[in-house]
Amino acid sequence: MDAERTREPAFGVPAHLWKPIAAALAAAITLAAMAWSLDVPRMMGVSYYPQQFLAIILALTLPLTFMLYRPNRERRLDETLPWYDIACAILSLGACAYIAINYASVVNFVFTRPVEAWLPGVILLILLLEGLRRSTGWVLVVIMVVFLLYAMFGNIIPGRLAGRPQDWQKLAGYMAYDVNGIFGLSLSVGATIVVAFIFFGALLQTTGGARFFTDAALLSMGRYRGGSMKIAVAASGLFGSISGSAVANVVATGVVTIPMIKRDRYPAHKAGAIEAVASTGGQLMPPVMGAAAFLMAEFLQVPYSDVALAALVPALLYYGALFIQADLEAAKLGIKSAPEDQIPSGRTIVGGLHFLIAFGLLIYALFSMNWLPERAAFLACASVVATAAVFGYDGMRASLRQLLMTVVDTGEAVVEIVVISAAAGIVIGVMNITGLSFNLTYALVQLGGGSAIVLLLMSAVVCIILGMGLPTLAVYVLLASLVAPALVEVGLHPMAAHLFVLYFGMMSMITPPIALASFAAASIAKADPIKTGIASCKFGWIAFVIPFMFAYSPSLLLIGDTGEVTWAVITATFGMWLVSAALAGYFANRLSMQMRIIFAVAGLLALIPAGAFPGAIYTDAVGLVIGVPAMIFAYVNGRKTVQQAAT
Template sequence: MPKITVVSGFMALVAVLAFLVPATALVWVMAVPQRLGLLIYPEQVAAFMLGLSLAVVYGRGMDAKAPAMRAVDGVLCFASLGLGIYVYLRFPVLSEGAFYHPTESMILGILVSVLVLEGLRRVVGWTLVIITFAMFLYALFGDYVPGALRGRGLPFADVMMFVGTDSSATWGAALQIAAFVVVVFVLFGGLLLALGGGDVFTQLAMRVAGTGPGNTAKIAVVASGLFGSISGSAVSNVMSTGVMTIPMMKRSGFRPEQAGAIEAVASTGGQLAPPVMGAAAFLMAEILQIPYREILLAALLPALIYYLSLYAQIDFIARRDGHGSADWLQREPMKAVVTKGWPTLTAFVVLIGLIFFRNAQAEVAAIWAILVLVAVASVAWLAGRGGGALSPRQLVAAIARTGSQTCDILLITAAAGMIIGLLSTTGLGFQLSFFLIGFGGENLFGLLVVTGLVGIVLGLGLPTTGVYLLLASMAAPALVQLGIPPLAAHMFVFYYGMLSMITPPIALAAFAGASIAEAPQLKTGIQAFKFGWIAYLLPFLFIYKPGLLMAGPWWEVAYVFVSALAALLLVAAGMIGHALTPLGPVLRAVFVVVGLLIIAPLRQFGPPILEFGVSAGGMALIAAYVLSARSGRSAPVAAAASRQARRGMPRAAGE
């Protein structure tokens, strides 16, 4: 009994620490210390939150651990908490005079490195740990590296002092953005779901998907996109929404690997879909020093194309394989959906309104939206209503759950801060950019392909946030130096950092969907790769057709969007072999070739009329096919009606 009591008490402490993570972020973003006249550096608060996060990571699941492991993790937990408090108290002194306290600074750097890397290994595996350790080795022994990437070796003490005390390393911009922006938005999403926002999204998805062929999969696409836009995590989104959508798809006739893949691709796209997107979007806004609303606007059309491509493929497959409408789904009337979901919809209106019409900072707008949700939940609880009500205990529990979810992000960004800082202080970042600029000056397309492949490979073992931060430090500056607009360059690496979620052989989101669908993992990964094909081409359009990112005159934006839609319809139909009607081999090949030519940046190789002519030809091809398919389907019905009229027979219902 005493052991159970100790473990239970320890887990309660961990829950309190998890609650303090988002609570601290809220206090800082609302400028409470400044209003009280306190002079506190943002690095101090970020360090305190990292210490809390490390303590939560080491303390989670203590009841399931062996006694020896409990003792080790207990020590690590309290060491992490002590680290956060110590840096909070000592940072003002050490940041200004680390060389006056060399031993203290070196020990602090060692402690930070060990705790972060071990915590990182537990939450995301070895890949980022190995990359970070390799950067430490380069900082120490860079003078032994041959060739153009040769650097200068730094003393061990200097490297540790830099990691532990410098504002451009562990406690720098990456960690601060995650602590003060990402955590707030994750809290907003967590409260939204706790108040029943999930049911509202599902019902809205049912209304949008309608009753056409394959509507269960279309519901999964819309619902997962809505969920993913506020969760920002592909795998967790699959695990939360997939338990409902995947069985629905299987019941309506989709193969298990198709159902798992559709859910994975839809959930992965949530990181691209405004208004919340993934954590990397907030990092992008801060790195580029542009308002978050500009990121949202730039991401809007690519996200629409991504989801419309998936939607069209589902429709064509459903028609080809005979998946009818799932009439057994219970859809609530739109009025009932709005009546029940008005708190969710109101919070979204507040968020978007403040960002776009009041020019509020993204995190400030999110806090106002959170206050709306908390007020609604509290009033509903006081009024004794069940729906949309949260008691104070439930509210605290929801905040603590959010805190636990954000701990992983804070560890990832802390390690990324170490890497970014070491890239800068060793000069390796400059050397890599110089090398890439030289390569891209001869072959920009080749540089884009290499950058995309590196993003996918890094993503096999890293979350999107980590991949983006690495590529934003190494590859994006080279692309910008070659004349590519900064937003386009960063959106390029952002997309390719995400694609590993649906790219075999790892394809974490697809494998999560496969586990729910009880389907072979590799088959599901291959299906996800096929369903998400458009996402591999979109980043190249950011570079060669920037109108897709809302850059340029309105007619250019409209042209790029419409032509991209035409291309995705043609390619999807050609790959599947069916659109409104079955397609023969020749027509399939024509559709795919014309679709890819529309996407291709032909203006780079010839006069503009060449590209516009191909696009016009593709749209004419679609129009001719639709007219032909409709007349072909209506001809038998018209002939039957004519025969019945001549015989004096009434038409049968439905003919």
């Protein structure tokens, strides 16, 4: 341990005193979110503004950033808490508590700039930015500061992007009290829905549910060629749909799957890449998607079930392409099934089927009963606890202490997301108070010349650049505010526009030069990060293509008549298979360069939705006419080669 870590501060609180306080704050975050979701305060006759609840959540969360993270962003372990972090924790608690208590009496007078509005606002903004820096780094902080500076000096920006300048007192009060500020939509989602689903995932980890899904992937895929890679795709997809975090998914499942893939003589950078892509896609897989999907439902003012249904076919195409490439790469390299001793018995898996009850209840509550997502998630949590207590899994039963610790662990796990969600309110607030939202939409449409394809290409590049190094939730908030309105303005369906920016923002997780999921996987695989990132882009190619497809034809989002949707899904699946085979260079046998080109061209033509433009149905037809004979020829030729080799 270096000198910086071992040096004790001149004054502070020892670990045995501050750690129980931190645990109590973390547990209170989870319990407060649960109480809000289940409407407990109103049952008790307590009436309040939603912003007061959000202020309480931030009053619990922000102090934790100064307790759990050192100024150098490292996680604080069993050491003395310095006096300056104590001061920051107390100030942040005090500022948020003051807003929560006095919100009703101050909110209507914010624009008169009373000291009761701007003083706690200034304290909150400064400490929120510092908490954001400690938990996520400098990138988001710089972005937030740029937005705040624009709010105060936007009038000096030339052209259409000029904004209405705001004095610092009005701006601070607005951010602290207005519903479009810090205690607005993004924090509401982070403090309720995200907490509920992270608690759900944590309970599955504690009770053995996560292990059950990994074992189920092993049992179902392990006996087939390239079983280790298919296990990675299946396990990461299942776990990722619960966790909603690409990097967390890589770390949780990659420590098992990546060494398994490498043992099958698969190159280290490709082993890391397939895990990174599979983990990243979990944020797109219904019924439980990442936090951004819930925020999308709020932005679009539609039920979450609508977002989940729209995302279903693109997510299945995403994992279908990844699964096919894994299978064909395994065939090309001669990778066999997983060792028998690593495959669990069917009896073991049957013992964990009760975990599926929780998902059944979740889907039923969301889609049939139209429950709020957070309430449906807590119903699933109750199911996990109840069934795990009765049946357990493979001799494992969580103790009461472990369940209680899960409440604490959830609170600590959501600190980063809640802080990001609060900071995202700064972006939304600035967009509203300065008129930047309208100005930027107009400027982007003008820059694109009113052309949808030019604007889509520009938006894709902007999305990937803005997404570099940022968590998906933060990326989506930025893009939904900055880019999506311009896409809607040129005629895109609102659902397609928001899913477009979500896809490209998410793909920054695997796109070099900054690819957090790929780099995390490379670290586990002990591979070159850039090579892993490039291989990730190859495996995840479909995610760069699908957004353009549903942007031009929302039929892939299950929007439109049944015939059009069915045709779009069939041709897209066929096209995805052809392009995946071309990239893998294998179909029943190795493909020559000429055959790879034919497969790729036919696949891309088939991928174009029939509703993309007048006459687009003919591109599908041409793709089928070229692709089907090419597949038959490759299959027959491959069989002959195998037979000749056998004789």
